[in-house]
Amino acid sequence: MELSICIIGCGGQAFQSHLPSLARCLREDGGLRFAGCSDLDEERARRFRAELGQGRSYGDWRRMLREERPDCVLLVTPFTVTAAIAEELLRLGVPTLLEKPLGENAAQARALLQAARDSGTIHQVAFNRRHMPLIRALLDRLQGRPIRHIDYRMHRVDRREDHFHTTAVHGLDLCLYLAGGACLEMHSLYQPLPDQGIGVQNVQALCRYGSGATASLSFCPCAGLVCEQLAVCVDGGSLFVDLPIWGARGNPGLLAEYSGGERVFQADGLALGDGPAMFESNGFYHQLRSFLQDVDAGRMPADTLETGLGAMELSDCLREGRALYRPDAAL
Numbered sequence: 001m002e003l004s005i006c007i008i009g010c011g012g013q014a015f016q017s018h019l020p021s022l023a024r025c026l027r028e029d030g031g032l033r034f035a036g037c038s039d040l041d042e043e044r045a046r047r048f049r050a051e052l053g054q055g056r057s058y059g060d061w062r063r064m065l066r067e068e069r070p071d072c073v074l075l076v077t078p079f080t081v082t083a084a085i086a087e088e089l090l091r092l093g094v095p096t097l098l099e100k101p102l103g104e105n106a107a108q109a110r111a112l113l114q115a116a117r118d119s120g121t122i123h124q125v126a127f128n129r130r131h132m133p134l135i136r137a138l139l140d141r142l143q144g145r146p147i148r149h150i151d152y153r154m155h156r157v158d159r160r161e162d163h164f165h166t167t168a169v170h171g172l173d174l175c176l177y178l179a180g181g182a183c184l185e186m187h188s189l190y191q192p193l194p195d196q197g198i199g200v201q202n203v204q205a206l207c208r209y210g211s212g213a214t215a216s217l218s219f220c221p222c223a224g225l226v227c228e229q230l231a232v233c234v235d236g237g238s239l240f241v242d243l244p245i246w247g248a249r250g251n252p253g254l255l256a257e258y259s260g261g262e263r264v265f266q267a268d269g270l271a272l273g274d275g276p277a278m279f280e281s282n283g284f285y286h287q288l289r290s291f292l293q294d295v296d297a298g299r300m301p302a303d304t305l306e307t308g309l310g311a312m313e314l315s316d317c318l319r320e321g322r323a324l325y326r327p328d329a330a331l
């Protein structure tokens with residue numbers, strides 16, 4: 001690959017996930033060049049550049065684009081500003097990998113999709129679970145067998161922020177991605193947790209998809225551990241996935257399949273993975289590498305804005321505390 005890369009936003013996610021992914025891609029492919037990083041807090045950008053050992057740092061991303069003219073950009077800013085910057089990048093024709101969520105709400109995501117369609121600019125949404133080695137292995141095991149039902153569970157510890165839907169969107173997207181087809185309806189129950197803070201709540205959602213699959217999703221932001229687990233039912237088969245989210249539990253994750261009451265397959269995330277580090281087991285490295293390969297080939301990635309819009313519509317529902325989602329009611 002012959003590409004120069006810039007990043008906008010050098011905060012927590014840029015350092016913990018994108019920096020090591022970039023470092024590995026740069027090591028593996030001598031044709032890649034890190035051109036620059038920008039952050040409103042220039043000190044963070046300087047630190048990012050120093051840790052990567054390449055490129056120049058900026059306080060103004062527009063200046064960075066003018067001076068570096070990168071082949072692509074990684075956009076890792078807070079969700080409150082992502083849509084405005086992403087729309088400008090898309091309309092400028094700069095291939096962009098944009099962090100989730102795709103703006104503050106589905107309306108912003110739809111405007112982004114319009115900008116992508118108008119410009120035809122190469123872009124990829126960063127729903128990293130789609131790239132997790134264990135999710136890729138799950139899809140391989142399924143070999144096209146239709147999913148009948150998914151049980152998905154997301155637990156977190158002390159997550160009292162009023163925008164937990166921007167994390168829940170990962171689970172909504174993952175179930176949509178696995179189930180296939182649009183979500184035709186979602187019924188949600190909200191359980192406020194006043195002792196944990198205003199607006200903090202558990203959510204249980206039941207979804208039906210265009211493929212005929214159903215899913216039940218459980219979101220518990222103030223539980224006892226960081227975990228995400230899936231139980232996937234196909235005809236005559238049960239597949240279980242324990243995702244190694246953030247490496248928080250120190251295990252590499254697990255995929256197991258049962259049939260007729262017997263275990264027919266089991267492998268841990270290390271055996272199936274891209275490597276042991278969090279940025280590898282959580283799909284960030286694979287996500288970046290596939291984006292760069294697509295940009296290099298001049299090809300639109302599979303993870304377009306169009307594929308991410310469904311999860312944004314559902315996350316709007318959780319944000320607004322709506323009990324029922326139906327696609328026509330969302331417009």
Ligand SMILES: NC(=O)c1ccc[n+]([C@@H]2O[C@H](COP(=O)([O-])OP(=O)(O)OC[C@H]3O[C@@H](n4cnc5c(N)ncnc54)[C@H](O)[C@@H]3O)[C@@H](O)[C@H]2O)c1
Pocket residue numbers: 008009010011012013014038039040041044061076077078079081082099100101126127128166
């Ligand atoms: N995929 C995941 O699992 C995952 C995990 C964490 C965060 N994220 C996403 O990554 C994004 C960033 O999250 P974070 O935790 O790094 O936030 P953060 O607040 O730690 O970092 C964001 C950085 O962007 C900078 N910034 C803000 N406006 C800017 C602008 N106009 N130009 C340049 N820099 C600007 C801020 O100064 C800050 O340094 C969010 O959209 C978040 O949802 C994704």
